Amino acid sequence: MIWGRDSGYGSAAIHIYDNAYQLVASVPVNFGGATWTSVSLNQYYAGRIKRIILVRPTVFNELYGHIFVDNFQFTPITTVSPIGNLDSVSIQNAAAVGWSVDPDTPSASNVVHCYINGTFAGATPANLPSPDVPHPGNHRFSFPIPLQYRDGVQHSISCYGLDVTGGDPNFLLTGSPKTFKFNPPIGYQGDFIQDGVATGWSLDPDVPLQSDRVHFYVNGPSGGGGTLIGDIWANIPRPDVNQVTGYPGNHGYEFSIPAQYRDNQPHTLYAYGIDLTGDVNKVLLASPKTFNLSPSNVTSVSFEEIAPPKLQHPNR
Amino acid sequence: MRVFPDDDVPFENVNRQTIRVKASINAPVADKMVYFRNFDMDDPSAHSEVDPDTLGNDNNGSVPGGTGTGRLSSTLRACRALANGIVRCSTNSEGVAIVDFTVTMQPGDNFAIAASTSETEINSVGFKPDDGLHLTSASRQPPLVINSECAPSEKVCRSRLLTVWRRVHIETDAMPSVSGNFIQAKIVPLPPGQQGIRILPGETKQLLVYDPSDPGGFPDDQFENGLLVLGIHKLPISSSTFGSVTVTNNGIQEVFMDNRSKLFLYDDDDFSNNDGANLTGDNGEAIPLPDVFLLPEGSAGDVRTSNVLALAYIRPVYYNANTLGTGFAQQFKANIDDFGQANLNSIIAFDNAGTNQDEKFWTIYLLNAYQARTDRDWDPRDEVPDEDDLPNVGETVPGLASFVFVETGGPKECTRQQPTFMCNISIITAREVARSLGAQPGDEGLLDLQSNVLSSTSLRKIREQTVP
Numbered sequence: 169m170i171w172g173r174d175s176g177y178g179s180a181a182i183h184i185y186d187n188a189y190q191l192v193a194s195v196p197v198n199f200g201g202a203t204w205t206s207v208s209l210n211q212y213y214a215g216r217i218k219r220i221i222l223v224r225p226t227v228f229n230e231l232y233g234h235i236f237v238d239n240f241q242f243t244p245i246t247t248v249s250p251i252g253n254l255d256s257v258s259i260q261n262a263a264a265v266g267w268s269v270d271p272d273t274p275s276a277s278n279v280v281h282c283y284i285n286g287t288f289a290g291a292t293p294a295n296l297p298s299p300d301v302p303h304p305g306n307h308r309f310s311f312p313i314p315l316q317y318r319d320g321v322q323h324s325i326s327c328y329g330l331d332v333t334g335g336d337p338n339f340l341l342t343g344s345p346k347t348f349k350f351n352p353p354i355g356y357q358g359d360f361i362q363d364g365v366a367t368g369w370s371l372d373p374d375v376p377l378q379s380d381r382v383h384f385y386v387n388g389p390s391g392g393g394g395t396l397i398g399d400i401w402a403n404i405p406r407p408d409v410n411q412v413t414g415y416p417g418n419h420g421y422e423f424s425i426p427a428q429y430r431d432n433q434p435h436t437l438y439a440y441g442i443d444l445t446g447d448v449n450k451v452l453l454a455s456p457k458t459f460n461l462s463p464s465n466v467t468s469v470s471f472e473e474i475a476p477p478k479l480q481h482p483n484r
Numbered sequence: 485m486r487v488f489p490d491d492d493v494p495f496e497n498v499n500r501q502t503i504r505v506k507a508s509i510n511a512p513v514a515d516k517m518v519y520f521r522n523f524d525m526d527d528p529s530a531h532s533e534v535d536p537d538t539l540g541n542d543n544n545g546s547v548p549g550g551t552g553t554g555r556l557s558s559t560l561r562a563c564r565a566l567a568n569g570i571v572r573c574s575t576n577s578e579g580v581a582i583v584d585f586t587v588t589m590q591p592g593d594n595f596a597i598a599a600s601t602s603e604t605e606i607n608s609v610g611f612k613p614d615d616g617l618h619l620t621s622a623s624r625q626p627p628l629v630i631n632s633e634c635a636p637s638e639k640v641c642r643s644r645l646l647t648v649w650r651r652v653h654i655e656t657d658a659m660p661s662v663s664g665n666f667i668q669a670k671i672v673p674l675p676p677g678q679q680g681i682r683i684l685p686g687e688t689k690q691l692l693v694y695d696p697s698d699p700g701g702f703p704d705d706q707f708e709n710g711l712l713v714l715g716i717h718k719l720p721i722s723s724s725t726f727g728s729v730t731v732t733n734n735g736i737q738e739v740f741m742d743n744r745s746k747l748f749l750y751d752d753d754d755f756s757n758n759d760g761a762n763l764t765g766d767n768g769e770a771i772p773l774p775d776v777f778l779l780p781e782g783s784a785g786d787v788r789t790s791n792v793l794a795l796a797y798i799r800p801v802y803y804n805a806n807t808l809g810t811g812f813a814q815q816f817k818a819n820i821d822d823f824g825q826a827n828l829n830s831i832i833a834f835d836n837a838g839t840n841q842d843e844k845f846w847t848i849y850l851l852n853a854y855q856a857r858t859d860r861d862w863d864p865r866d867e868v869p870d871e872d873d874l875p876n877v878g879e880t881v882p883g884l885a886s887f888v889f890v891e892t893g894g895p896k897e898c899t900r901q902q903p904t905f906m907c908n909i910s911i912i913t914a915r916e917v918a919r920s921l922g923a924q925p926g927d928e929g930l931l932d933l934q935s936n937v938l939s940s941t942s943l944r945k946i947r948e949q950t951v952p
């Protein structure tokens with residue numbers, strides 16, 4: 169609420185500037201002479217007011233419109249900072265999840281900034297459905313962990329809820345910081361068990377019950393001149409892998425070298441475990457392997473009865 | 485190439501449904517990997533109802549727990565099952581990879597196996613667009629050669645078509661020799677004072693007669709064109725009504741009869757049409773085994789122009805009932821008036837009845853009988869034989885027996901007004917066997933005695949049924 173009195177001019181306007189001295193509103197007023205008159209400003213302005221200026225049109229050109237008013241009282245409305253919580257870091261979804269809300273504008277969604285190891289890592293709106301948060305509107309967030317932090321090393325993340333109106337300090341969400349560690353795939357490129365069949369295993373420790381995929385590059389690593397020649401699931405049962413790693417699930421693979429590389433020439437084969445949660449992919453241990461295969465093709469397909477002869481009706 | 489997946493003998497307990505597939509590579513090298521993939525090829529039939537399109541995946545049968553494409557087995561030592569039904573096997577020292585393949589049991593189902601040393605290539609194999617008879621692959625858009633031999637440069641090799649055939653084991657039987665096919669009658673007692681009836685040579689006279697064993701009388705016209713026999717005299721019957729016959733004495737002697745005279749009345753039954761004027765009701769004449777001219781066994785059974793069932797991929801196998809357990813049918817009956825099982829059980833002698841419900845050993849009982857129901861045996865000739873659109877020259881009780889009525893469908897009884905196909909015993913026989921296999925009157929073609937070949941509808945039904 170602003171109170172003003174100016175006996176010289178009945179019609180004027182109040183210009184309101186924010187903290188950055190940007191004009192945010194121009195409110196027509198008529199102080200009507202010597203009588204104290206009030207002007208109501210809405211809550212949004214209240215939180216951002218830095219300066220209030222009375223503009224007298226008749227002198228606008230002469231004085232560039234800025235004349236301070238002598239007599240006014242400004243009573244800012246009391247506001248609060250955002251609240252919220254950083255619940256956890258979901259390995260399955262590769263994201264930090266939680267909620268945040270600015271109680272001053274409980275129906276609006278605010279923004280969350282996250283810092284990993286003290287470095288700003290990104291922002292995300294807290295605008296996901298939040299039936300468990302006792303405020304109207306949508307206030308949950310899911311902040312995707314950038315790929316460079318999903319590297320098998322432990323990291324720390326803290327997130328801040330940003331004030332909607334800008335007048336209050338940002339809030340370090342309760343539950344911050346959280347530590348996390350994303351595990352890239354592990355695995356082993358074994359030997360060729362038979363002609364042109366590469367074997368091995370690969371698994372993602374973050375979701376060990378699922379089978380991951382393995383990519384094969386020939387004559388060079390991925391991104392290093394190699395050619396992708398295979399993309400298969402590592403889903404063959406390998407009890408020995410389960411026993412040694414302690415992880416459940418089926419994680420073995422067998423990959424047959426394509427015919428065009430069976431050319432009596434030496435080649436190298438690189439095998440990569442593909443992370444199921446989007447973490448960095450890893451070249452498997454003992455990779456690459458070399459091979460030198462000779463070409464072969466099927467030249468006949470025939471049938472042969474294997475049941476005992478039809479003694480009762482041999483010619484029927 | 486074909487396979488008979490059915491049992492060779494009842495309850496054989498031998499797996500004939502699985503055959504071996506061998507793929508050879510271009511060098512006798514061990515431990516080379518060969519990928520096998522099976523396909524349900526398009527039915528090559530030109531019959532619209534059997535195969536209305538040119539696409540594959542149209543087999544009627546399915547393997548246990550699988551589909552109509554059959555199933556490759558990975559149980560052999562050097563084999564492993566992969567995705568999409570593909571099985572990978574390694575070659576032996578001769579450069580041969582071996583896999584087992586289980587086919588369906590329905591006749592006419594057909595398959596092809598593709599094999600390659602490249603998993604990528606075998607995964608690319610599929611039907612040529614709109615052509616389920618041919619396969620293509622990534623490296624070969626012209627269809628793969630349908631040949632058991634492939635050029636060493638080919639990355640995929642496919643087999644010839646493998647087709648399922650079935651055998652139907654037909655027990656042929658015939659009723660015992662004809663007996664009792666006459667009436668022993670008397671003239672209606674004469675009034676007191678009349679000693680007898682005289683019929684002079686050349687004279688025609690109506691006689692009032694009755695059957696002492698059946699006072700109910702006999703139908704009008706039953707003995708028309710028949711014969712009255714009295715001792716040495718044989719008098720043709722020109723007409724008959726309920727309780728009377730009109731005879732002519734064509735002899736040179738007078739014929740005398742009185743209340744004590746035994747008159748034998750024969751109708752014109754003569755299934756082999758060899759009695760001439762000396763009608764005897766075929767009494768004592770043996771009924772032959774069914775005429776299976778259109779259903780030959782052995783190699784002739786493969787010829788579509790010889791074996792009616794060859795179009796359905798079925799070969800007959802015959803068993804003479806006389807050489808089996810209980811032998812021929814139990815009794816002669818001039819007419820089969822009741823097709824209920826209880827009545828038929830008193831007539832037929834189905835020695836292979838124990839396998840009647842065996843899906844892996846199809847059996848049919850085929851009986852040459854004499855005449856159909858008395859009201860539909862075309863005797864007298866003014867009966868309406870096709871009152872329910874079923875020619876009564878044969879009958880089939882599905883799952884029990886098929887009957888061919890040799891007298892009703894024979895050359896004498898089967899009138900010239902009827903279609904030619906209806907009066908051909910071998911065609912009637914083929915029709916009744918087809919009925920046992922699932923075809924039905926109304927299918928047109930053979931089943932409606934319009935031709936001597938199975939219609940598209942009949943072929944479809946026969947190929948879809950699982951047990952006759």
